[in-house]
Amino acid sequence: MIEVKNVVKTFGGFRALDGTNITVPDGGVYGLVGPNGAGKSTVIRHLTGIYRPDSGQVLVDGAPIYENPEKKAELAVIPDDWYYFPSATIRDMMKFYKGFYPRFDDKLYEKYKGVFDLPEKSVIRRLSKGMQKQAAFWLTMCCRPRYMILDEPVDGLDPVMRRQVWSMLLGDVSENGTTVLVSSHNLRELEDVCDHVGIMHKGKVLIERSLSDLQDNIVKLQAVWGPGGPPVPPAELEVLHTSHVGRVYTYIVRGKAEAVSARFGMFQPLMLEALPLSLEEIFIYELGGEHYAVQEIIL
Amino acid sequence: MPCKRSFFSPTLFKKNLTRFWPVWGLASLGGTMIPLWLLLGLVANRASVQINDHLAQDFVQMLYEVVAYAVPYVTIAYAILCAMLVWGYLMNARAVGLMHALPADRTCLFVTGTASGLAMMLIPYVITGALVSLVALCWGFMDFKAVCLTALAVILMTVTYFGIATFCAMITGNSFAVPVLYVLLNFLSIMVTALFSSLYTSFFLGVTESNYTISSWLCPPAKILQNFEAVRDFVGETYTSEGRVTVLHGWGTLFLYAGVGLALLGLSWLLYRLRHSESAGDVMVFRWLRPVFRYGVAFLSALTVGRLFYVMLWESVFQKGDWCDPVPMGFCLAAGGILGYYIASMLLEKSLRVFKGSLRGVGAVCAGVLVLTLWLGLDPFGLETRVPDAGEVESVRVSGYNIDMALYAGQYDEDIREVVDLHQAIVDDRAYIKDQENIYRAYGIPYDEESQTEWQYVGLTLRYTLKNGSELERVYNMYVTTDRAEDPNTFDGKLEALVSGDQALRARTVEIPRGTQLIELSVYNWVEQAEYVMAEDEWNGVLDAIKRDLAAGNIPRASLFGGTRQGKTYDLELHMRFQVRHPEDQRYSYRSVSVYPTMTETIQYLIETGYLDTEKLMDLQRDYLQDYTTATGDHEITEWGLLTQEELQALMEEYGALPPAD
Numbered sequence: 001m002i003e004v005k006n007v008v009k010t011f012g013g014f015r016a017l018d019g020t021n022i023t024v025p026d027g028g029v030y031g032l033v034g035p036n037g038a039g040k041s042t043v044i045r046h047l048t049g050i051y052r053p054d055s056g057q058v059l060v061d062g063a064p065i066y067e068n069p070e071k072k073a074e075l076a077v078i079p080d081d082w083y084y085f086p087s088a089t090i091r092d093m094m095k096f097y098k099g100f101y102p103r104f105d106d107k108l109y110e111k112y113k114g115v116f117d118l119p120e121k122s123v124i125r126r127l128s129k130g131m132q133k134q135a136a137f138w139l140t141m142c143c144r145p146r147y148m149i150l151d152e153p154v155d156g157l158d159p160v161m162r163r164q165v166w167s168m169l170l171g172d173v174s175e176n177g178t179t180v181l182v183s184s185h186n187l188r189e190l191e192d193v194c195d196h197v198g199i200m201h202k203g204k205v206l207i208e209r210s211l212s213d214l215q216d217n218i219v220k221l222q223a224v225w226g227p228g229g230p231p232v233p234p235a236e237l238e239v240l241h242t243s244h245v246g247r248v249y250t251y252i253v254r255g256k257a258e259a260v261s262a263r264f265g266m267f268q269p270l271m272l273e274a275l276p277l278s279l280e281e282i283f284i285y286e287l288g289g290e291h292y293a294v295q296e297i298i299l
Numbered sequence: 300m301p302c303k304r305s306f307f308s309p310t311l312f313k314k315n316l317t318r319f320w321p322v323w324g325l326a327s328l329g330g331t332m333i334p335l336w337l338l339l340g341l342v343a344n345r346a347s348v349q350i351n352d353h354l355a356q357d358f359v360q361m362l363y364e365v366v367a368y369a370v371p372y373v374t375i376a377y378a379i380l381c382a383m384l385v386w387g388y389l390m391n392a393r394a395v396g397l398m399h400a401l402p403a404d405r406t407c408l409f410v411t412g413t414a415s416g417l418a419m420m421l422i423p424y425v426i427t428g429a430l431v432s433l434v435a436l437c438w439g440f441m442d443f444k445a446v447c448l449t450a451l452a453v454i455l456m457t458v459t460y461f462g463i464a465t466f467c468a469m470i471t472g473n474s475f476a477v478p479v480l481y482v483l484l485n486f487l488s489i490m491v492t493a494l495f496s497s498l499y500t501s502f503f504l505g506v507t508e509s510n511y512t513i514s515s516w517l518c519p520p521a522k523i524l525q526n527f528e529a530v531r532d533f534v535g536e537t538y539t540s541e542g543r544v545t546v547l548h549g550w551g552t553l554f555l556y557a558g559v560g561l562a563l564l565g566l567s568w569l570l571y572r573l574r575h576s577e578s579a580g581d582v583m584v585f586r587w588l589r590p591v592f593r594y595g596v597a598f599l600s601a602l603t604v605g606r607l608f609y610v611m612l613w614e615s616v617f618q619k620g621d622w623c624d625p626v627p628m629g630f631c632l633a634a635g636g637i638l639g640y641y642i643a644s645m646l647l648e649k650s651l652r653v654f655k656g657s658l659r660g661v662g663a664v665c666a667g668v669l670v671l672t673l674w675l676g677l678d679p680f681g682l683e684t685r686v687p688d689a690g691e692v693e694s695v696r697v698s699g700y701n702i703d704m705a706l707y708a709g710q711y712d713e714d715i716r717e718v719v720d721l722h723q724a725i726v727d728d729r730a731y732i733k734d735q736e737n738i739y740r741a742y743g744i745p746y747d748e749e750s751q752t753e754w755q756y757v758g759l760t761l762r763y764t765l766k767n768g769s770e771l772e773r774v775y776n777m778y779v780t781t782d783r784a785e786d787p788n789t790f791d792g793k794l795e796a797l798v799s800g801d802q803a804l805r806a807r808t809v810e811i812p813r814g815t816q817l818i819e820l821s822v823y824n825w826v827e828q829a830e831y832v833m834a835e836d837e838w839n840g841v842l843d844a845i846k847r848d849l850a851a852g853n854i855p856r857a858s859l860f861g862g863t864r865q866g867k868t869y870d871l872e873l874h875m876r877f878q879v880r881h882p883e884d885q886r887y888s889y890r891s892v893s894v895y896p897t898m899t900e901t902i903q904y905l906i907e908t909g910y911l912d913t914e915k916l917m918d919l920q921r922d923y924l925q926d927y928t929t930a931t932g933d934h935e936i937t938e939w940g941l942l943t944q945e946e947l948q949a950l951m952e953e954y955g956a957l958p959p960a961d
Binding site for chain 1: 305308309310311313314318391393394395396397400401402403404405407575576577
């Protein structure tokens, strides 16, 4: 389990992390989302032992990650701006990683060679950004880490390769129980792969839940009312948002879909349907009243 | 297994060496020029080469000279290059991210980086040394001890400079700053001393530049080059080429700085553990170093840029003479300091917007400059006016125009009082001395045809050793005139009295300087341009003869106003060579004593011992008259030798010059 406890990090007076708390359970995919400048990359650099927190703790399996080679050997990272030695080829970098990561898997390396179809002996800096990203993914997967930290992992990849990368990642999670933390500002993409989600804004984690909890606890109802018009929603329901187009009314209500539907059904609408909310909608409505720039998070 | 709680990563070490092979490869290629040159030389001279001690000695000499006079320069430059390469990742946010995310702690990365850097530095030397040794082995003049000593010296210098370079890399996150800091760390003490000395010597008459005793120790390259040397010396009493060997001196210095290098490596390790990865790109990675950098740059800028402002805007336009004016200097230093302060702030903040809230810092710079200017202008500590009391003086060395003597308390108390009195007179007349110099520099020496006044620009150095063990040195350059010299109360008069005094004469002739011994005495004949070394048993004879001449007043006294008053010379000089009495310190001092016709005792002794043949000397003077005489624009002969007036007149008519005035 990865734990970030009350971490504060200041850069020359700017508080990049302001008491950040994150808990990443084992064996799942955790999506860390937030707008630019929210502190996602800073959290990741703490998780990988690059940064030392001003205060607070960053723990992996209960042990601090900073200056802890044993724990770092179980953790691999693909940063947003992956660094490779200027004249290195993929093979050179493979040898380099292999020298550091004790569980580096040569067979997997050979297996993925066919999947990624990258020129193994070409200098990496001559490859396109997408190809470099694939190379980073290839090598990181071969390290066989127990924890994988990915910062915007599919940025720059074409849709086919994106799908392939996610597929490999999820395969690794299910086969080996790898724990993955993915940082992204693309909610739609994370929705399909994450078990847990944390939203960061201005150095703090605003909300952190499992995706099922989030989706089970909020419902979108579409109702068509008779000539009498819409009733006043019951006071015991927490209606987060109401809108209508003609006679079709849309309600975003906090609660279980069955219970909320049953309560609205008592007003005998002409039509009533409970629809699942996308992750994007959940965040908009969950945080809409918190005075945060939610649109910014989503965009 | 890699760096799992390990102190060393073979993978990273190998990566560093393979990544940077062009650098150490090129260095190795450069190094191979030495064995190649040696080999070609041996092959070309194969016929004449014989395996003997000479060849072995030449080999040792070559090794030692290379290690003493070439390796220090190469190492100082190569060390910073290697350090920049192995620690380059700390200056790049992406690279530092990769390295610090690896399963290796900072200690492992530091040890591996250090090992890589040292290996990169030593590989070219190892290759060069191995090839040189191979050539020496093949030709049979290998000297294992010399090779080992050379290798040891190379290792010590490598550790020294790589330690310094690594320390620089650890305190900055900016790759451009690393070499700048390296140069500063190596030479800052000398630079600051020179700049500061140059500033206060422009204000204080007589105050000399620092003797760099402390600053040179803070400058490893200077001290290593100064102390570590290959010396050719004789073994035992055998003064033959076979008895000569080359040895390396100054190992203590080398070990000392290698210790400093190791200490800096240790400190660098601590700093590496403390430094934050996010400091990549910062000029100073530690907050506590930022004010040091900011005010340090301001100080250096005041001394350099501020001084330049002064030279351009005041000295070249308004100033008369060499002596600086404190108020404009203060303004210029402040301008330079403020400029440096803002430049340093911009570098630290990585922004041009540093003016807001900078008043306090600028105020501190101005306050510092004000204190400095007040000191330069008012001399509150009496640096310029310091004259020791005669009772404080243990010894004083007086040297300058026509004078060079050392006076010791208890033996020459009266002479010491005279020197102190002269020193006080100079200090009292400092305004006059500065004015005269300013006027003469600006308008030249006033020339008055009717005036009989002669002038002379003389230098005078007073080097005191005080009874409390401290030393005081003052160096004066002054214009002295004959009319003032006639007044015994002026410094001109006191100096003339000292120069023409008994002790000055003794010191110029027979006195053996304290702490030295006479090791050579020779007679130099200027006309023949030949030197005859006297036998040791003749030394006392000639010295006694000079003493008798001295007692009889036969030796002309010196004067501030030239040698024309000294009369004829025999064109003979007695050259004396003294060695300082210290087995480790082979310093020598020399003295020349001109032989004048009035020195009858000395001449008699030289004739008796066969070093002086008057007839032969006169013949030579006749033959080489044109070289021997000098004439002024008025054709007046000003120097002559042993010829009679009649002989000289006849010869001069032959050469078309007028005879000398009677």
